[in-house]
Amino acid sequence: MRTLPVELPGSEYKIEIGAGNLRDSLLSAIRQFDPERVVTVTNSTLEQFYPAQIKKLLEPEGYQNDTCILPDGEEYKNLETLQRIYDFLMEKKANRGTVMVAFGGGVIGDMAGFAAATFMRGIKMIQVPTTLLAQVDSSVGGKTAVNHPLGKNTIGAFKQPNHVSIDLEFLKTLPSRELQAGYFELAKHGLTHDRELLDFLQEGKLEPLDLDFLEEAVFRSCRVKARIVEQDETEAGLRATLNFGHTLGHLIETHCGYGTYLHGEAVGTGMLFAAFLSKQEQLLDPSSWETIREFLEPKLRSVSLPQLDYDLFSSLLLHDKKASREAVNFILLREIGSCFIQKEMPLDLIWKHFTGFCKEFPNLCQLTTD
Numbered sequence: 001m002r003t004l005p006v007e008l009p010g011s012e013y014k015i016e017i018g019a020g021n022l023r024d025s026l027l028s029a030i031r032q033f034d035p036e037r038v039v040t041v042t043n044s045t046l047e048q049f050y051p052a053q054i055k056k057l058l059e060p061e062g063y064q065n066d067t068c069i070l071p072d073g074e075e076y077k078n079l080e081t082l083q084r085i086y087d088f089l090m091e092k093k094a095n096r097g098t099v100m101v102a103f104g105g106g107v108i109g110d111m112a113g114f115a116a117a118t119f120m121r122g123i124k125m126i127q128v129p130t131t132l133l134a135q136v137d138s139s140v141g142g143k144t145a146v147n148h149p150l151g152k153n154t155i156g157a158f159k160q161p162n163h164v165s166i167d168l169e170f171l172k173t174l175p176s177r178e179l180q181a182g183y184f185e186l187a188k189h190g191l192t193h194d195r196e197l198l199d200f201l202q203e204g205k206l207e208p209l210d211l212d213f214l215e216e217a218v219f220r221s222c223r224v225k226a227r228i229v230e231q232d233e234t235e236a237g238l239r240a241t242l243n244f245g246h247t248l249g250h251l252i253e254t255h256c257g258y259g260t261y262l263h264g265e266a267v268g269t270g271m272l273f274a275a276f277l278s279k280q281e282q283l284l285d286p287s288s289w290e291t292i293r294e295f296l297e298p299k300l301r302s303v304s305l306p307q308l309d310y311d312l313f314s315s316l317l318l319h320d321k322k323a324s325r326e327a328v329n330f331i332l333l334r335e336i337g338s339c340f341i342q343k344e345m346p347l348d349l350i351w352k353h354f355t356g357f358c359k360e361f362p363n364l365c366q367l368t369t370d
């Protein structure tokens with residue numbers, strides 16, 4: 001088991017990464033917090049694969065655990081489902097001494113995190129992420145949220161977890177498509193901040209699962225995120241670089257309809273485009289571009305965009321805001337492992353490169369313009 005401390009003033013915590021380490025990792029954290037009761041938040045899919053997983057670990061040790069089982073899916077990441085968590089906490093007479101355990105992927109982690117941030121003005125919470133995306137990204141750093149019908153993750157809070165237990169064994173039941181989607185967020189940390197991490201990923205393969213390889217990769221990925229969050233917890237600047245690939249990624253998700261492509265898949269295409277744009281603008285040298293292309297291209301899912309012209313492209317990138325200038329901030333690469341925020345990049349320039357990108361990679365991104 002590897003341990004990674006996250007050192008934030010007033011909210012230090014540990015990320016523990018291993019295979020088959022859940023019992024030790026969770027119990028030692030719980031003993032330290034010594035809660036009056038534990039409430040686990042999970043979903044019906046996890047409950048099916050791993051019935052009463054957390055309860056079975058805690059109750060023999062004398063900790064009372066109640067489990068709130070939510071329906072599975074991004075479409076349930078909303079205020080109504082959040083209300084179900086609050087109702088459950090009230091019914092079970094949870095109080096400020098209650099510890100919450102989020103057992104699931106990013107959807108459960110984000111919702112349970114927000115409930116823990118707000119219930120009784122904040123209770124302790126432990127993240128037990130079970131998808132690769134949640135293990136390398138969402139369980140670390142304290143962004144919590146639910147969606148509003150008009151915008152993703154618009155209602156939320158910063159709430160660091162008090163502990164993160166990452167057990168790679170859970171990845172054995174994760175569908176291959178979900179695994180690959182999470183891998184793009186992992187690669188993102190290498191591409192933008194850690195050349196050695198990208199080199200390491202190039203040496204291995206995601207599937208068939210090799211838990212030793214993954215332990216090292218997840219450790220390094222969490223280390224990148226933790227160091228950035230330590231410097232910029234609330235995304236005043238540096239943390240925004242973790243949105244690399246997300247400008248086009250979000251556009252793909254929104255324009256194709258949520259669920260058509262997984263978030264990580266859309267971000268994967270977005271990262272290749274951001275690297276392409278960096279190369280076209282002579283910021284990234286051609287050989288680094290080739291390395292990135294060779295790494296990403298075979299892993300990407302082919303994306304087909306319904307009718308899209310410049311006006312729609314702009315309004316999607318501006319999120320329908322009436323902007324005074326037709327420009328957005330865009331994360332670009334300087335070299336592998338080093339990125340920067342290009343402020344106010346003109347939308348017509350992004351569009352020009354995007355149509356060029358679709359022409360060069362018709363197998364990856366099909367654009368219908370008429």
Ligand SMILES: NC(=O)c1ccc[n+]([C@@H]2O[C@H](COP(=O)([O-])OP(=O)(O)OC[C@H]3O[C@@H](n4cnc5c(N)ncnc54)[C@H](O)[C@@H]3O)[C@@H](O)[C@H]2O)c1
Pocket residue numbers: 043045046049072073074077104105106107108110130131132133134137138139140141142143144153170171172173174175178263
């Ligand atoms: N807070 C952050 O910093 C942050 C960062 C990135 C993404 N996110 C959020 O994370 C969410 C996406 O998370 P995700 O990709 O983990 O999706 P998810 O939570 O929907 O999980 C994907 C699917 O896998 C299932 N699943 C989970 N673990 C499993 C396992 N071990 N075996 C079999 N099935 C399993 C889930 O039930 C679900 O059907 C989005 O809502 C996104 O906004 C948050």
Ligand SMILES: [Zn+2]
Pocket residue numbers: 185246263267
């Ligand atoms: Zn993301």
